[in-house]
Amino acid sequence: MTSPSDSAVGAQTTADEPLRVALLGCGVVGSAVARLLTDHADDLAARVGRRLEVAGIAVRRTGVERAGLDPALFTTDAEGLVARPDVDLVVEVIGGIEPARSLILTAIEHGASVVTANKALLAEDGPRLFEAAEQAGVDLYYEAAVAGAIPIIRPLRESLVGDDVTTVMGIVNGTTNFILDKMHTEGSGFDEVLAEAQALGYAEADPTADVEGFDAAAKAAILAGLAFHSRVTADDVHREGITEISSSDIAAAKSMDCTVKALAICRSEIVQGERFISVRTHPAMIPNSHPLASVGGAYNAVVVESTNAGRLMFYGPGAGGDPTASAVMGDLVTVARNRVRGTSGPGESAYANRRVMSMDDVVTRYFISLEVVDQPGVLATVAACFADHHVSVQTMRQEASLRSDEAGARLVLVTHAAPEAALSATVRALGDLPQVHEVLSVMRVEGE
Template sequence: MSAVRVAMLGCGTVGAEVVRLLREQADELAARVGAPVELVGVAVRRPHKHPELGELLTTDSSTLVTRDDVDVVVEVIGGIEPARSLLLEALKAGKSVVTANKALLAEDAATLAEAADASGADLYYEAAVAGAIPLLRPLRESLVGDRISRVAGIVNGTTNFILSAMTATGAGYADALEEATRLGYAEADPSADVDGYDAASKAAILASLAFHTRVTSADVYCEGIRNVTAADIAAAREMGCVIKLLAICERIPGADTESVSARVYPAMIPATHPLAAVDGAFNAVFVEAEAAGQLMFYGQGAGGAPTASAVLGDLVAVARNRVLGGRGSRESAYASLPILPIGAVPTRYHVSLDVADRAGVLASIAGEFARHGVSIAAVRQTGDGSTDGSARLVVVTHAAPGEALAATVDRLAGLDAVRGVESVLRVEDLGRKGVTA
């Protein structure tokens, strides 16, 4: 059969690996697809940096994605624009699309899906979440007959490396970030990673697929790891826990209807949970479904070769559809469940306070928790040996709505006996379906 012709947008770390694999595995890919897979053009901004691609190179992306001799467009440039406009042009022209663009999908997947439906083209994006780990296709296809209750895990390698280093060495955040940058795990500007935005984009994609509801990055509560201290790491260890930056997407039952919660934040999890053992730049995600139970997906979540592997997997699937005349899975957003704001989501909390070491302090603090309907599960108080009579008080709560806890902390900060709120961290059991009590 005639070749499936591929145009590629971008040729950075991931794109270069895609080109290499297309060339090195050409015969095997042709056998798997049922036709040769031929790269016919690569759009880049600086052609002089890619002399090995020769006549394949172009700076005219718009013309490339609508050329008559292109069947599939692979996008690895990232960002919102011009990626969105180019992919919409390609889809409207009937070209199938493979993209690794998590930011675009989290912001406007609906527009791309509608364009794909209108033209009969495919839209695949396995590489947008968790690199080489096959995660999105199981959600979209393998588990489509099941009811997913929760998807939770570690989806950002940079932050996991930093928190793992802090846990292993006792280092502070700044030192661990410096080490991650030196080793190439963190970008020169690490904001997207350490502030949680990268994980939030991925959470939006996961929630959309798992719950058949359109969820965008704007719907995801996002909190990064900049404020996690060595003292927090030590406090977690005292509780038999570790701290991980988690992306959590789950169904929340309500009196009249279910809601969806999608959130990203650092949280304490039991050291006995499999996610606690995920160290370095690796990713791991738990999926909980009614019939299938708990499933864990683990592997390298970033990097040129792992991400390129996911891109090639999508490309083979799209190319097969072209050869056989079929179509891939379409967007499923029939449920349209409401998004629950973070203030209404019940979670356990670990609250560390610097307090005056005198009689009656614990009672006044416990009274504020009770006044806001936040039930206390455990309290630990220790004097720090200081001459000014201060002590450290740790309160661990049962599950409480975020707004109730926030109101409690605001009131605590105003008490004479409280010299400072040192930290507030969430505690996630992850051992049972639904919210822990």
């Protein structure tokens, strides 16, 4: 393994030689990175202090024409590419856990600094990668792993490192935001908008990672770990998707002057004197006055709140080849500069070692919609159910039934903040009441 001193000496003794970059993957993002390295070679050299030269590009298949890129650069031997002694920097944009993890570890072992966009890998096995990079004295940068072109990793990792971050909340998946925004503005159903998102390229043929919240959970884990200086994995994140969101939910939000957004929410919590982390991703109603409510289309936005800086908002395109490539290139220039200077940037900061609290203990507000029997005493019975579970009701109103088969009424309630466990128990108890035909909708209310 290359030692830190070896890396520094190598950077100092080859000042006139270009820095050699190995690229893993040549899809939408990878091809954009390769072209930027070629098209802006002179500018990049001026910014870094050395030229950046593509040493090779690992792909699944060679012989495929890729406009503007030299066919001689392509190889199917990714392992051999990252192990080459002349490779200084490795960019990983293939995604997934394996072989990305093994390739990154091999690159680090051979003394290369790494730039990755791999949120899933970082959320699953980030500590192992950071430890390897620290031992080798090289960089591991990952701005493109969260929110595309939006610079959110570096502000948390560097700009706000002297502050006390209390909350990170945002829209970190463009697919779900596009779907919910269309449902809100056009009144369309979920399936209809999902098909449109797929046709436009915003959603994959298999949209599970997006619509079921897996993508957002990985990003939430990364953001929480950075913000609160603790190790957080995707398994620590409470995750819910948007597939159950209906047009009636959207209409109910509108009636409350709210909008429905799929949010990643990371908070610093103090329970009995001990600091915890709460990390969750799920759809929620937020008031239209909240800055995240106006984020439309496939855009992302993250709001960070800290003790001294107050509330900061980061907004921009959260996906796509060029925006993501921009974030990759920013990291690449930084690690290249570090290489030229014979140093490395900040590594993992997990000194706080805070525990992730159970979702049952998280305090939230709920919106609940019920189909009930339309007869005297029902309101009192429902209210008593909430009281029995120590959940206070903020507002309650009765509306016309959505059912056409029998007489009934629809109750819409919003609770005060209460522990998740108490709210969940209340919802289960409501479903068991003979006066309740159906619990139509349950959604958290955030942002107030």
